[in-house]
Amino acid sequence: MGTTAEYNATAGKVVIDEHQGHPGIKATTLDYGQINDEMLAMLDKPRPSYYLLLLGFLMALGLGALSLAIQVDVGIGYSGISHPIAWGFYITNFVFWIGIGHAGTLISAVFYLTRAPWRTAIYRSAEAMTVFAVMTAGLFPLLHTGRPWLAYWLIPYPNERMLWVNFKSPLVWDVFAVTTYMSVSIMFFMLGLIPDMAILRDEAIRKGKKLKALIYAPMALAWRGTNHQWIHYMRGYLIFAALATPLVFSVHSIVSWDFAMSSVPGWHTTIFAPYFVAGAIFSGLSMVMTVLIPMRAVFGLQDYITNHVIQSVSKMIIFTSMIVGYAYASEFFIGYYSGSPFERAIFYYRPFGEMESWTLLGENQINFPQIAFWLMVFCNVIAPIPLWRWKIRNNALAVWIITIFVNIGMWFERFNIVGSSLQHEYDPAAWGEYWPTVVEVGITVGSFGFFFTLFTLFAKSLPPMAIMELKEATNPPMRNAAKGH
Amino acid sequence: MKDIAEKSLFTIPDNIKRLLWVFIILGAGMFFVGLLTGGEAGLERTWQAFLINTVFWAGIAHAGIFFSVIWQLTDAKWGRPFKRLAEACAGFLPYSFVMFIIVFFGSGVLYEWTYNPFLHHGVAVKAGWLNLPFFVSRNIAWLLLIYAVSWWFVKTSIKPDIALARKLLGSDWGGKFADKMLDGYGDHEEEVIRLELLSRKIAPALALLYAFGGSFLAWDFIMTLDQEWFSTLFGVFFIVGNMHAFMGLLLVIAVTVRNRFGIEEYITINRLHDLAKMVFAFSLLWAYMGYSQYIVIWYADLPEETPYLVIRSMEQPWATMFLLIIIGVFAIPFLGLLPKTLCRIPNYIRVMGIWVVIGQWFVVYLMVVPSLQDFGHYHVSMGMHELLITLGFIGIFFLSYLTFLGKVPIIPISDKHLCRTWHGH
Structure with missing residues (x-):
């Protein structure tokens, strides 16, 4: 079917219906009680399949923990990181997970400010993902320091060690940016939860579940839903949204400057900040879809996370995919235009490998950055192209498959940046190769385990959708009845 | 809808038309006088x-079309009443094409690479990109392509409006221009649907074209003035600046049109507020882009990149102008458009709009002029050359803009998202 366009003679204009009349959630057919019941049902005692899934994630997490133990015990030399490649999988993972977090803030804060109605059903889960992704990301710089137990040295305070952090280093900026981002994300997340926590608290008390009530009551902050409380709540929410919006830009800009501030060819380029921000939103939205589309199928949430929501996110994915594609292209163009042999060399090396030895069939084996480069181009620029079609956007399974490609592509984009430039800096005598060791792979798998374990636990302990806002988005029953619909 | 169509057609009032023609004549006169007299300095x-x-x-004209494209792509309802005001920039496109052609004749004066190419160890490494035949041909190709598609897009947007106006007010509405636009126009209901679907196809293509084409124009016409310097962000920074300037101009135009045509029920205070918020947001975005470009170059301090910024931010008199621009284009619109009350005063936001346009003009000035002066011999030359030629451009821009606007419904009356009152959703 696709997009339908009809002419409405009384209004004298075209009516385009892309989403069968549903502005985000199936507003017209749901009543408050139904929303309440369906949302609370999601928090019921889980089925065995849930435990099976959780077990899988926990096993991945266990593998990560084991690898981490070996890594910390033996020391950083046990990884593939060595001169000249000082940043390998760990920093790649750090940038990847920080990026995943951005979608949550974008959806909860930016789309709140721009009054995009389709955010309602997905923002809670996306925000939770932000918090978990930043927690996951935070592990990697700590690990990468080699002696994570001394990480508090990064905090500037007068101390008996007479140590003072180097404020000129972008890595220190990162410490501040990420901790700020994390605290604001957590506070914003908790703030949004307040009215829903009150619902859960009341429900727990009603059913006589004391332990649950004990947990939920403090989080509800004595919420009674009075006018007075709502006024302050909405003000606070707006202010937090306005504070979180610049953070969407600042955090990943500063992460990008970890690279761009240096004079390493392929890293030092001015477009990095907006390019990383767009890339972060791109990967974050894809991860939101990767997680929520199965969840929607399992819990039967088609009335909430409607096809319209999936379509809207898909459009954002197309948009950010094009920004990322633009950034790739402009890097290559300016690399050529600069006339600098180092710039030109690195942008030749990324897609094609060594300049002199490169042949079409080649005796040389393909190196890792090359694989990363082509995966990045394919997954980030080419794979999202089908989303231009209405039919593909409307098909949750197709969107899900594409977003998995994007997740893979965005991981390899970061690896392409980290790996290739450090392998081939200025002096060929100082070139090197990088292959990850088993602990790095283990910790990478473990980071996915960590993230998904947290999310799986979240989905059964806190309402994964904003119950109160879903109710706000429905038509008020009384007024609706009065209109005679 | 009928009332809008009735109000729409206008000819430019004689006194304004006369004024704009005086501007054009002054500008053109200054241009020729400057070329023929005043020696090398005058030529430059x-x-x-x-x-x-x-x-x-x-x-500004590109950004105008671009905003219409954005509104089409995002289904944004708040921007609808401004859609035609943005599209009227199409009137300037033929003239801007001519202007770019004229710039080619000045490339011997403007672009150092035409006579003294950049050498790296004695090799002209940039000659592959910076040579006159390629420069001229690629830019003509870009411009023709972008302008053709822009015009196609604008045409699909105005056609149904003109047809609807004729349906409501008789078939002589709009005169010759409308005849030409409606050539081969079939049944209204079918055409409206066809054109809407067509417009949805052109819009993304045009957005892509504009992003890439606009960047290449910025790189080619401005960045290569300093042939050694390069920045990947420059294209984006320039485009964001254009959009900021256009939004400022749109504030001015929207408030004026609102008063003059009495269409307060479409361009409501709420929508003007939205527009003012947009200018506010673009001030921030512009500052973010500028900062992202600045700090990366400043920090790495590479010899091929840093001079561009040293000249502009540390050498007088540019350092002062640099500071004033940050205050003028970022700080003042940021603080001035922050309070809700102020954003809802039409005359106040109109002044803000003019301020932003002037500020963005100086941004371009600071991109261009320091690159053309000899190192260490910097001076702000503001005189008859700058004033009159700018007036000339103002004349051409507004004459073509108003002429176009006078021939079409001033509000997209057949638009699917246009609604009379605004409830804030």
């Missing part, structure tokens, strides 16, 4: 003033 100043205004006003 004439061409630099011409280049600044060409990229500035063309940038």
Whole structure:
């Protein structure tokens, strides 16, 4: 079917219906009680399949923990990181997970400010993902320091060690940016939860579940839903949204400057900040879809996370995919235009490998950055192209498959940046190769385990959708009845 | 809808038309006088003033079409009443094309690479990109492509409006221009649907074209003035600046049109507020882009990149102008458009709009002029050259803009998302 366009003679204009009349959630057919019941049902005692899934994630997490133990015990030399490649999988993972977090803030804060109605059903889960992704990301710089137990040295305070952090280093900026981002994300997340926590608290008390009530009551902050409380709540929410919006830009800009501030060819380029921000939103939205589309199928949430929501996110994915594609292209163009042999060399090396030895069939084996480069181009620029079609956007399974490609592509984009430039800096005598060791792979798998374990636990302990806002988005029953619909 | 169609057609009032023609004559006169007299310095100043205004006003016109494209793509309802005001920039496109062609004749004065190419260890490494035949041909190709598609897009947007106006007010509405637009126009109901679907197809293509084409115009016409310097962000920074300037101009135009045509029920205070918020947001975005470009270059301090910024932010008199621009284009619109109350005063936001346009003009000035002066011999030359040539461009821009606007319904009356009152959703 696709997009339908009809002419409405009384209004004298075209009516385009892309989403069968549903502005985000199936507003017209749901009543408050139904929303309440369906949302609370999601928090019921889980089925065995849930435990099976959780077990899988926990096993991945266990593998990560084991690898981490070996890594910390033996020391950083046990990884593939060595001169000249000082940043390998760990920093790649750090940038990847920080990026995943951005979608949550974008959806909860930016789309709140721009009054995009389709955010309602997905923002809670996306925000939770932000918090978990930043927690996951935070592990990697700590690990990468080699002696994570001394990480508090990064905090500037007068101390008996007479140590003072180097404020000129972008890595220190990162410490501040990420901790700020994390605290604001957590506070914003908790703030949004307040009215829903009150619902859960009341429900727990009603059913006589004391332990649950004990947990939920403090989080509800004595919420009674009075006018007075709502006024302050909405003000606070707006202010937090306005504070979180610049953070969407600042955090990943500063992460990008970890690279761009240096004079390493392929890293030092001015477009990095907006390019990383767009890339972060791109990967974050894809991860939101990767997680929520199965969840929607399992819990039967088609009335909430409607096809319209999936379509809207898909459009954002197309948009950010094009920004990322633009950034790739402009890097290559300016690399050529600069006339600098180092710039030109690195942008030749990324897609094609060594300049002199490169042949079409080649005796040389393909190196890792090359694989990363082509995966990045394919997954980030080419794979999202089908989303231009209405039919593909409307098909949750197709969107899900594409977003998995994007997740893979965005991981390899970061690896392409980290790996290739450090392998081939200025002096060929100082070139090197990088292959990850088993602990790095283990910790990478473990980071996915960590993230998904947290999310799986979240989905059964806190309402994964904003119950109160879903109710706000429905038509008020009384007024609706009065209109005679 | 009928009332809008009735109000729409207008001819430019004689006194305004006369004023704009005086501007054009003054500008053209200054241009020729500057080229023929005043020696080398006069030649340079004439061409630099011409280049600044060409990229500035063309940038505004491009951004105008671009906003219409964005509204089409995002289904944004708040922007609907401004859609035609944005599209009327299409009237300037033929002239901006001519202006770019004229710039080619000044490339010997403006672009150092035409006579003294950049050498790296004695090799002209940039000659592959920076050579006149390729420069001229690729830019003509870009411009023709972007302008053709822009015009196609604008045409699909105005056609159904003109047809609807004729349906409501008789078949002689709009005269010859409308006849030409409606050539081969079939049944209204079918055409409206066809054109809407067509427009949805052109819009993304045009958005892509504009992003890439606009960047290449910025790189080619401005960045290569300093042939050694390069920045990947420069294209984006320039486009964001264009959009900011256009939004400022749109504030001015929207408030004026609102008063003059009495269409307060479409361009409501709420929508003007939205527009003001947009200017506010673009001030921030512009500052973010500028900062992202600045700090990366400043920090790495590489010899091929840093001079561009040293000249502009540390050498007088540019350092002062640099500071004033940050205050003028970022700080003042940021603070001035922050309070809700102020954003809802039409005359106040109109002044803000004018301020932003002037500020963005100086941004382009600071991109262009320091690159053209000899190192260490910097001076702000503001005089008749700059003033009159700028006036000339203002004349051409507004004459073409108003002429176009006078021939079409001033509000997209057949638009699917247009609604009379605004409830804030």
